Amino acid sequence: MVNLLTFDIEEWYHANYDDIDPAAYRGKGSRFVRQMEALLQLCNDNHCRATFFVLGCIGEDYPDVVKKIVAAGHDVASHGYGHQLAYRQTREEFKADVRRSIDILEQVAGQRVLGYRAPSWSIIERNFHYLEALEELGLQYDASVFPVKTFLYGIPDAPTVIHRPTVNGRQLSLYEVPMSVTSLLGRNMGYSGGFYFRFFPAWLIRRAIRQANAAGKPAIVYLHPRELDPEEQRLSLPCKEAFIHYYHVAGNKEKLASLLRAFPFTSIAEHLKSLS
Ligand SMILES: [Zn+2]
DSSP, X not given: OOEEEEEEEOOTTOOOOTTOOGGGTTTSOOSHHHHHHHHHHHHHHTTOOOEEEEOHHHXXXXXXXXXXXXXXTOEEEEOOSSOOOGGGXXXXXXXXXXXXXXXXXXXXXXXXXXXXXXXXXXXXXXXXXXXXXXXXXXXXXXXXXXXXXXXXXXOTTSOSSOBOOEETTEEOSSEEOOOOOEEETTEEEOOSBHHHHHHSOHHHHHHHHHHHHHTTOOOEEEEOGGGGOTTSOOOOOOHHHHHHHHTTOTTHHHHHHHHHHHSOEEOHHHHHHTTO
């Protein structure tokens, strides 16, 4: 069983908190380019293909980085234009935002964008029908649903396998690729990305991946460039948010490297080819 490696490609200041305005930090410095070089090197060293969900504004600011992702054989997918929460947009705003990002990324990458992941997992129950808009845009898959319940996001009873979802009584042609969860104390819990990846010990993550694989499911890893770079600038956040955002960033790159050595990984588009 080959697992799926994904990255959400954004700057250190792309976060969805009411008093943080990402536009205010744009163009004012970051370690993004060196983070991306390190990330691509890591994939190359471990012979892993990955899916990079890139913001449209990153495609504008760093076209050379997007070109390098493609040249290294990875998939470029969309993470929306400017990291807006999908559930705070109308369906029309959402569709226009995703379309704008696809246009930018396809222009820069010179390849078709096949997938989308919403900022902060912001496809939830009440805007689940937005998946239909992604189908209208010609996308092949969505990877925005996290089958957990948190204060910020999640559809706790969503299917945990790759499937074609039903919206308004009709089965869509696009695939939903839900984030991996494991069962902990009777509840679904993330383990293989972001805060969960930094929080849980490596042995627990490896065990959960082996369990997923034994059940016939690829595990999906997701991380952000800033999560692999302890020297990046940090947002000033309240305690809880700062803990979630920055816990154990130091050592995280080596943790990922050891996982890439332990399991085979590929991109979502590559995996979906094996399903059809
Ligand atoms: Zn994001």
